[in-house]
Amino acid sequence: MWRLQRVQDEDAFVFQEMADKGHYRRIGGTRQGIYVCSPSGMLLSSINSLNPDDVLKMIENGLVNWNALPLSDRKISSDFEPKARHRWENSYPENGMVLNLSKIDLFSDPPLQSERSDRWNRDFVWFNNDEVSQWIPENPQEGYVYSLPDILLDRLFCFHLVDNTRGQTLPFAPQEIKESHIEIEVTDISNNSIQIKISGNSKAVSRGPWLLGENDWTPNYELDHGISTNLLGYATYDLNLEKFTAFEIVSIGSRNGKTQNNGRQNSPDSGYIGFYFTLAKDIPSERIAPAFVDVYNADWIVQP
Amino acid sequence: MIKLIFAFLIIASCYNEKEQSFTLTEKTYKKWRDYIVPTEQDLAWTRIPWRTSFQEGLIEAGEKQKPMLLWAMNGHPLGCT
Numbered sequence: 336m337w338r339l340q341r342v343q344d345e346d347a348f349v350f351q352e353m354a355d356k357g358h359y360r361r362i363g364g365t366r367q368g369i370y371v372c373s374p375s376g377m378l379l380s381s382i383n384s385l386n387p388d389d390v391l392k393m394i395e396n397g398l399v400n401w402n403a404l405p406l407s408d409r410k411i412s413s414d415f416e417p418k419a420r421h422r423w424e425n426s427y428p429e430n431g432m433v434l435n436l437s438k439i440d441l442f443s444d445p446p447l448q449s450e451r452s453d454r455w456n457r458d459f460v461w462f463n464n465d466e467v468s469q470w471i472p473e474n475p476q477e478g479y480v481y482s483l484p485d486i487l488l489d490r491l492f493c494f495h496l497v498d499n500t501r502g503q504t505l506p507f508a509p510q511e512i513k514e515s516h517i518e519i520e521v522t523d524i525s526n527n528s529i530q531i532k533i534s535g536n537s538k539a540v541s542r543g544p545w546l547l548g549e550n551d552w553t554p555n556y557e558l559d560h561g562i563s564t565n566l567l568g569y570a571t572y573d574l575n576l577e578k579f580t581a582f583e584i585v586s587i588g589s590r591n592g593k594t595q596n597n598g599r600q601n602s603p604d605s606g607y608i609g610f611y612f613t614l615a616k617d618i619p620s621e622r623i624a625p626a627f628v629d630v631y632n633a634d635w636i637v638q639p
Numbered sequence: 640m641i642k643l644i645f646a647f648l649i650i651a652s653c654y655n656e657k658e659q660s661f662t663l664t665e666k667t668y669k670k671w672r673d674y675i676v677p678t679e680q681d682l683a684w685t686r687i688p689w690r691t692s693f694q695e696g697l698i699e700a701g702e703k704q705k706p707m708l709l710w711a712m713n714g715h716p717l718g719c720t
Contacts, residue, residue: 346694374701411701444660446674609675
């Protein structure tokens, strides 16, 4: 969404021109919403609402407007090809590992389904092939304990164990990670597979000026916020396939403070968040780039 | 004196139990995992085989002669693209 509403690219221009005629009826600003459009990008109807009845009505209006269109307007001309010159998804690590990360607020212990928040979020964590190999010690022996390298710690603690459960938040700078440690214990080696136990903890504190330079995330004012986490997980690495065939980590984060757009205006100043990492499926909706891909600590990500 | 010691032990055990809430151990792992994993209701929207590229969606809509439904939100549900 960020890309479509901000960048100068052919497909983005089609979206921006259509969305500027939509529910917000203005040029610029957010264009978030739900739209019905023709194949040539002609707006048929739109709304930005969480009310399913209103969304359904908007879709029905879109269909009415579609049916009223002359046949000539339903087609796209042969030279209409809104190319996207750059998409972050083009850097998808085909031979690496992608984790699907779900996160939700935790209100009580034990957690009660009746209290479950209707807001949760997901993100994807990317590792290329070289980074995947760093999850396993070089000469694994049963009982061996290995510390995860800094690049992978920063990947998780700067960009993914963050408070964006209810909205969009900010990444942490490496200097803001005050504690970070993940231990990999080889628990079993058999049948050409390695079983590992993953455990660790972190503490991230952001106070004072923004440390990640001028980019799309630069906040308008200083924001104090932080999170401490504990992690525990289990994974299986197949030595023949040279990839993980099972991988999951659970983390509980204790958060404090808020950021500009993370929806904490009406939340207590502190609380708990649950995180769950598991292998993503190779389907279109799970090949989405990580939220902070543009500032990721990975030089293999192709920049615009 | 014995009553006092008992009271102290009860208070101390309550305090310990409170301290242990929201902790993650091998014993509590499953409890937290099962709660954090999105429910079927959370994932209802994934039953629709969403395309993730506006460009590809327009081309496919043209080929199929259908209008396109576009859900464009920052961050959720399909990420910041």
